[in-house]
Amino acid sequence: MKIxxxxxxxxxxxxxxxxxxxxxxxxxxxxxxxxxxxxxQIRLAQKTRGVIILTDPDFPGEKIRKTISEAVPGCKHAFLPKHLAKPKNKRGIGVEHASVESIRACLENVHEEMEAQPSDISAEDLIHAGLIGGPAAKCRRERLGDLLKIGYTNGKQLQKRLQMFQIKKSDFMSALDTVMREEQNE
Structure with a gap:
């Protein structure tokens, strides 16, 4: 696969x-x-070939992603779910621990960063879905991020990321439905 x-x-x-x-x-x-x-270097790469940001699914990785996004608008983003970035017998988390298949999969589901457009997914929708506040909110956001291929976000950033990647309400609702069904089956 050539990128x-x-x-x-x-x-x-x-x-x-x-x-x-x-x-x-x-x-x-x-x-x-x-x-x-x-x-x-990243600015030049963005002008000439385009850029995909693929950082570790942890706090420093998100900080790097945010820094680059602010300095170099229009980058594409690939997100590796946390559970696919953990080593088998060691501590830590990172792209270097992911399987070849996981890396290929996240690069096939790249999101292009766009200026945030008004979204039909409201903060009330997020609260009602239990994605902000509540005991299961963090787990739900993590799973939702995996399903939508937008990575994990905290409660404050979820709506912004949904807008930035222009996630449709129908896709959001479908992913949320999957999250809720999985919770019921646990």
């Missing part, structure tokens, strides 16, 4: 794993303290 865009990852272990999964070029941020030189 036209340049994939932005956190480090060389991520690059090595990506190259096992797909034929692609990468830019490494080398952690969350992204210097101006790396941002300039």
């Amino acid at each position: 036209k865009e340049i994939i932005v990852v956190e480090g060389r272990d991520d690059t090595a794993r990506i190259k096992l999964a797909v034929d692609a070029d990468t830019i490494e941020t080398n952690g969350s303290a992204i210097d101006d030189h790396v941002i300039d």
Whole structure:
């Protein structure tokens, strides 16, 4: 599988794993303290070939994603679910631990960042669905993010991400229905 865009990852272990999964070029941020030189590389990549951001599904990874998105508008985003980024017998979480199949799957479900448009998914919808507040909210948001391929977000960021990726209410409701059915079957 050949990827036209340049994939932005956190480090060389991520690059090595990506190259096992797909034929692609990468830019490494080398952690969350992204210097101006790396941002300039990403800007150039975005202008010439396009960029896909694929960071670890953890707090530092989300921080890197946000930093790049703010500095380089229009990037595409690939999200790896947390459970697919855990090592078998070690602690930690990251792209470098994901299977080749998981990496390919998340790169096949890339979302293009767009200016947030008014959404028909309201904050009230999120509260009513138990995605904001309540004992199961975090688990529901995590599963919803996996199903919609938009990654995990906290309660404050969920509506913004749904808008940014222009998730349709019908897709949201379908994914939410799946989450609720899975909860009932547990």
